[in-house]
Amino acid sequence: MKKAFSYFFISILLIGLLAACGSSEEASSNGSNDKGSDKKVLTMGTSADYPPFEYIDTAKGDDIIGIDIDIAKAVTEKLGYEFEVRDMDFGGLIQALKSGQVDFVLSAMNADDERRKSVDFSDTYYTSKHMIVSKKDSGITKVEDLEGKKVGAQLGSIQEDKANELAEEIDMAVESRNRVPELIQEIKAGRLDAVIIEDTVSKGYLENNKDIDGFTIEDTDGGYAIALPKDSELTEEFNKALKELIDNGELDKILKKWFEGE
Structure with a gap:
């Protein structure tokens, strides 16, 4: 009888512990509970x-x-x-x-x-507006200068769309990269001749990299x-x-x- 009662008591304890663990896991999977907020x-x-x-x-x-x-x-x-x-x-x-x-x-x-x-x-x-960025003294000062050049843009961005749009009018190759810092490094390494980046974003890179320069394309309607x-x-x-x-x-x-x- 004592053994049976002991087994019964232990079973109740185990069920209680499992229920508590389940509640804890449920709370931790809920972001609002993690943050202590409703x-x-x-x-x-x-x-x-x-x-x-x-x-x-x-x-x-x-x-x-x-x-x-x-x-x-x-x-x-x-x-x-x-x-x-x-x-x-x-x-x-x-x-x-x-x-x-x-x-x-x-x-x-x-x-x-x-x-x-x-x-x-x-x-x-x-x-926004677009900016064409290239190495200083590259000779790229207007859109027409992209003729025969390799031009980069961020994958999935409006600048990638703009590059492809320009490529329909100008004989240039378009290459995409996942991140903007990659594009800047590709210019500096000489693997890209120019890149198209949003103009306000470009300003920071131009300030911190004195070996690159750029000009703005005024005809964008990106919102x-x-x-x-x-x-x-x-x-x-x-x-x-x-x-x-x-x-x-x-x-x-x-x-x-x-x-x-x-």
């Missing part, structure tokens, strides 16, 4: 190689910082969400959004017609927006928060902070 946590996809929009300043730490991070923080705070950032190659961001790996993408992404076929976009928050899953309820919410940022001047302050150091 707020829903949204995962933001980005490609952290595009200063001043998103990048890592290794001299200051490992955190991803920039315009898009500040915009994400402001928007999610207004809507009562928390957010975490997932860094990946730019070319994989749309697929990550479609497969549910991330809840939204904020990565200086142009809301073009092709992307709109598979995802939704918020209203535009920034309009950056937040990408969200197709038919997502978040699109309307994000647009509402983004409009508030624009109307109250917060967005302008964020842009000035990173472009002008204000």
